Amino acid sequence: MRTALYNWLLARGSGGTFVLRIEDTDRERSTPENIEQILDALRWLELDWDEGPFSQWERRERHAEAIESMGDHVYEDDGAIRFRVPDEGDIAVRDVIRGEVRFPLSALNDFVIRRSDGSPLYNLAVAVDDLDMGITHVVRGDDHLSNTPRQALMLQAMGAEPPVYAHLPLLHGPDGKKLSKRHGAASVQELRAAGYLPEAVVNYLALLGWGYDESTTFFTAGELVERFALERVSKNPAVFDEQKLRWMNGRYLRELPADDLRARLEALLGREVPPAAVEISQEKMQTLTDFWDLSKFLVEPQGFDEKAWRKVMRDGAPERLRAARVALETAEPFDAEGVEAALRGVVESLDVKPGEVFQPVRVAISGTTVSPGIFESVAVLGREETIARIDTALRKADTG
């Protein structure tokens, strides 16, 4: 995140407490709304931080004072204030990821730090903030590296030591373009809505541009705090790979206790979900939103998917379905084991392949060819509902 959270966070890591400025990526001034969005995202990710005061763009007196303190490093130009960059020499920026980066001053023009209308420009605002808030670390996107000498120059002119910088490699989308709020990054919100778990997102993000050793892939938040080091962050931009995130999310999902998973599903879907449905879907979903696709048929009848119907309901399938119906009418007990015994009995007596009985039943109750385990699904649906849906399917088979 970058520009302008314009506030600081207290981050606690193994290295102790340091004051960090986090900037978000869009090149627009932060509004209270998008600051709130960012904070909301940080809360969702369950990062450990304390919010500091926000920067005040409208601190005209303070900015005037700062400009004053820069003496003849600044001058007026047609109402605006410019910073005077020496013609010779160079300035070094200390960056924990890139090392020491030197910029020849001859390449820098005198730059405007305050507009003629009195408003501060970004470079001035952050330099003053860094000084006033005692910022020790600035962690932001690589696209700001070239801006750093200007900020360091101002800090120097104000008689202050520049903070430690860490310029993170930028993230790109699969399209190769920079990932921005509208693509994936605002994404923290979008990722949440798409059914990703915060712990999986944190784990995946940590691995984008960083690796601990040659084989470790999974990290708890605690391990990350302990092991993550800005010094080890890679220097080159990374492509955000949602497939890998999906995979990782699935791994985290399957580790979740069933009631925890259900609570998260209910929070996301905004409705109650049957514990049994969660249990039988857990091993098949990769994201929370997959659950609904997988299990909505357990909550209410779904229409038949035409493709699935044509693929399964042919070559005597209705007859096998009828046989299954009969067996299920008397299956006892009506749980996964009982249902399995009944349906396997049908398979045996008809002398067909298991799938030839199971698939028609699956389509009958779920409308599709993809669902959780068939015995569990039938058991969760209950005898009455299962029979009713089979009857519906049989009627369709007769008429269609």
Place this chain on the structure above:
RNA sequence: GGGGGCGUGGUCUAGCGGCCUAGGACACCGGCCUUUCACGCCGGGGAUCGCGGGUUCGAAUCCCGUCGCCCCUACCA
């Protein structure tokens, strides 16, 4: 144009002069498991480490050059 940054399989990475005939993960392909789809397990293809020189007994790792991509060069952030 000037300045800065970056360059390991399709993707994310490990690697910091010999343990690299370049390791792991996602994706892909094949097999096993199997009631579908997944999961899981096993196996496979795929990288002359952007390119060219140099240093060295030895380089992905050090140096130089070169090419490509990105950033800054705004009274944007």
